[in-house]
Each structure stands twice: as C-alpha cells, then as structure tokens.
Amino acid sequence: MTTSPTATDPGGPTTVEPDRERRSLKLPAAPLFVLAAVVVALALVYTVGQRETGLVTQSVATGLLLGGVYALVSVGLTLIFGVLGIVNFAQGAMLTMAMFLVYEMSTSGGIPVYVATLLAVPVMFLFGVLVQATLLNKLTMAGNEEGPLLITLGLSLLIVNVLLMIFGGRPLRVPGSVSGRVEILDAIMSYERLIAFGGALLVAGALTLLLRGTSFGLSIRAVSANTQGASLVGVDVSRVYALTFGIGSACVAVAGGLMAPFLSLTPSVGEQFTILAFVIVVLGGLGNVAGAVVGGLIIGLVQTVGALYLPGTGSLILVFGVFVLVLFFRPQGIFGATR
Template structure:
C-alpha cells in the first residue's frame, strides 16, 4: 500500500527526480505555448490559467481526504461527494441562522469530523480490519445514497445559495479573480499544508503512516488500529467540510451537487498516486488547469474529454500515478 506521507520514502526515492518538478515543468511549457501561439486571446488564456489554479486548489483539498482514507484504510470512499454536499448544507443551515459563512465552516469541520469517526467506527471498522474489499464499497455507496435522499427530504430539490461575505475581486497579473475563490484557494492550501505537517511531525501522523505502511506490524507495536482508522476517516470528512464551506459562496446547492466532484476526485487521486497526499495536491492543480484552459478550445463538457485524456495518458505512461509506488 502506498505510504500516506512522502517523508517515509526510501533514500533512493528521495534522490530520484521529483515527479512534481517534471509535471510542473511540462505544465509551464504547455501553458506558455498556449498563451503565446495557441490562437486565443492572451487575456482569456491568462484568466483561464488563474481560474484553473484557484479551482485546482479546492479540487486538491477534496481529493486529499479521499486519498488519505484510501492510503490508510485501503478502501475507496464512494460517499466522498455526498459528504461534501452534507458539509455544504450544514454551512448553508448555519448561514441562514445568521452566522457568517466562514464561521459556519469552522463549526462544520468538527461536526463532519465526528460524523466521519462515527461512520468508520459503526459501519466500516469490522470490514476494514477483516480485510474485506467489497463490503466497504457497498457501505459507502449506500451511505452516499442515504445522505443525498435525506438532504432531498429536508431541504427539497430547489437550488439554494449562500451570499458571499466578501464582494469584489482582485487583480492577479492582469486577470480578475473573485475574492471568494481566492479565499477558497488560500484556505485549501493552508489546510493541505497543515495536514501534511501533522502526518510528518506528530505522533498521530506517525501512527497513521505506520498503519498505512503495515497495519499488522503497527498493531504488534501497540498502535490501536481501530482508533487510527476512525481518526483517519474523520480527518477525511473534515477535509471535505473545509472544501465545502469554502465553495459554498460560489456554488449552487442541490442534494446531488457533490456527485459532480466525486468522479474528478477519483481521477485526481489516481493521477497523483493512490494514498499520496502530495500527489492529490499536484493532481488537483493539474486537473483544474486542464479543465479551465481546455474549455477555451472545447467549451461545455468538452473540457472533461481533455481531463480524461490526460488521466488515461498518465496511467499509460506511469500506471501507479505521479507519486505512487509500484505495487
């Protein structure tokens, strides 16, 4: 299983060429070619690049929770999109009660953390410890359907919205970026960096990395596997709570809104390498850029063709993902 934190990589891997550098260099070259000789207005291209970076940051945060859960528990959480939706509706409910949206987000994080721990402890622990692969998939899929239908009954199917607490926009290298999107990117980056620091520099992070690397060995040295599983699922749920809260000011809410991010999150996780936090961060930025810049040439859903084309190409050239280890 891929180790969650890259600090546990071998010395040989550390001396190898960082795939992020290679991907970053390739992206810079491709974007430069599109900007100067792509046949599109340079202002539009610049705007698409900035929008892609901002969008990619939020994608990365959604995917970090998914890849963390897979890296430790070894399961694919099909309820990730539904949990994102649940977090957004919690923020919406708190906002309509009079709280500022970002304060509501801070309150939604511990709620989703506890929700994630409860789901793992009550529905998934026996299955994951027992080594079942099909059971967790079916449970998380059923949980996704349950969340969506409960939200539909409580809030109805009409789209809802939350007023952005900060109006206006900021100029970035001659382009315009709305403040809510900039704040979402900054918040996602801070949370992702903080999560990586926790995984690398704390006892909890050490336990998580130990379980991700060898759960049986970790159990033999006294690590409470069930507790680590529950905390990991809770952290994954907390990550989507942050992402949901940050996205709420510029996203129309419906009970199925999170499903559109589920497939993209899976693409990002596999692209970056299953179980790799850094890979999810890099993959999110890549997919965000491909989607927005690609929309200049393939409007509408056509940009998704490019997203999946990049996904297939990476799998063909490096099946384990950018930061994944060969199994």
C-alpha cells in the same frame, strides 16, 4: 556463502545498494518533469495557441482557483483512500452534507459563512468517526473490500435523499461574508475563490504537519504501510482507522464551507466532484497530500485551458486523456513511491 555489505549490515561499510540509490534519485524527477510539461504546454498555448492572451491568462487563473477547489475535496479522500483502502463513494454526498450544514447555520442562525465552516468541522469529524466505528471498522479490519464500497455507496444515497426530503430540490444560495474581486495580470478573481484556494493550501499544510510531525501521524503512516506490522508494535489500528476517516470528513467540511458561497446548493451538488476527486487522488499518488494538491491544480488547468479549444464537456476528454497518459508512464502517480 558471502553477501555483499549494505547499509543494514552491522559489520559492513555504510553504503547504499545501487538499485535503491537509483530509485531514490529517480523519485523527485517525476514531479519536476510534470511541472516542466505544464509550463511548456502553457507556453505553447500563449505563443502558438491562436487565442487572445488576456483570455488565456483568465483561463489559467480560473484553472488554478478551480484546481484549489478540487484539491480541497481530494485531500481528505486521499487520506481515507491511502490509509484505509476504502473507495469512499460517499465523499460527494458528505461534501453536500457539509454545505447544507453551513447553509443552515448561516441562514437560520445568522452565523457568518466562514465561522459556520469552523463549526461544521467538528460535526463532520464526529460523523466520520461514527461511520467508520459503527459501519466500516469490522469490514476494514477483516480485509473485506466489497463491503465498505457498498456501504459507502448506500450511505451516499441515504444522505442525498435525506437532504432532498428536508430541503427539496430547488437550488439554494449561501450568503457570502466576503464580496468583491481582484485583478491580477489582467485576470479577474473573486475573493471567495481566492479564500477557497488559500484554504486548500492551509488544509494541505496542516495535514502534512500532522502526518510528518506528530506521533499520531507516524501511526497513520505505519498503518498505511503495513497494518499487521503496525498492530504488532502496539498501534491501535481500529482507532487510527476511525480517526483517519474523521479527519477526512473534517477536510470535506472545510471544502464544503469554503465552496458554498459560490455554488448553487442542491442535494446532488457534491456528486459532480466525486469522479474528479478519485482521478486527482490516483494521479497525485495514493495517500499523498502534496500529490492531491498538485493533481487538483493540473486537472483545473487542463479543464479551463482545454475549454478554449474543446468547449463544454469536451475539456473532460483532455482531463481523462492526461490522466491516462500520466498513469501509462507512472502508474503509482506523480508523487507515488516506486514499490
């Protein structure tokens, strides 16, 4: 029996299988198509949308900044979801926990909010490592899917109720270190939201460098692709799991600190981001940091521009409509690889 030579055949010519080549050519087309669709949709809103140009520009600017906030919450979640396969229902509660850490350091310790954010990062990292090592590792290593889901749900309830006991239910405010706003193309943007947007890009860039440019990032990608295979070549899977959950928690600390100056703090403030974060993670592609950023920006734009036509909660109908539409044509997400 004869076989056609492929790129992996030592004696054959270095050619690529036609199907594999065709798949590799198709992958970059999805992000470009989505970008083109967003540009066309915005052009239609400006030209035939029957809304004032200045109002549309302000909605676009607000949507991009809001999308940056969503991306901040989602980049840590996509790492945990993509590598560990854990549906972390405690993500919103951990975001709230980070916000109250920053609040306590800012108000009681007199520490500037962005310095307090840097201090909250190692605290949340250690908290994430502890949670994974003590509560989730055994279940994750055993392939149990229901156990981690229930544990993270219970952890969420625990964090929220502990915060409620300590701080009460009255809304609190974190004093901001930066005040003022800037006007760009007739759109007004506060410095605090611009800093949060820049923080989202920095965190995404740092995670991308970690995953693509370090040996530990290679271990994370190996565990994400094939846990058993990674273990066979010497990767300490339980250590990778614990550190990955810790990194995801540290990302939440950055998100909480950068968002705290322009949000009212209550023990349940983070819960509003949980569902949208899962939507963004799946929309962008599981485990893909760039996908989480792009997904966050798309959802932010759809929500704010859509509110021009469907005010209130009506814009969420458009959000979930776009989510279903993208997944109908590309179930693996915008940046997800075809398996």
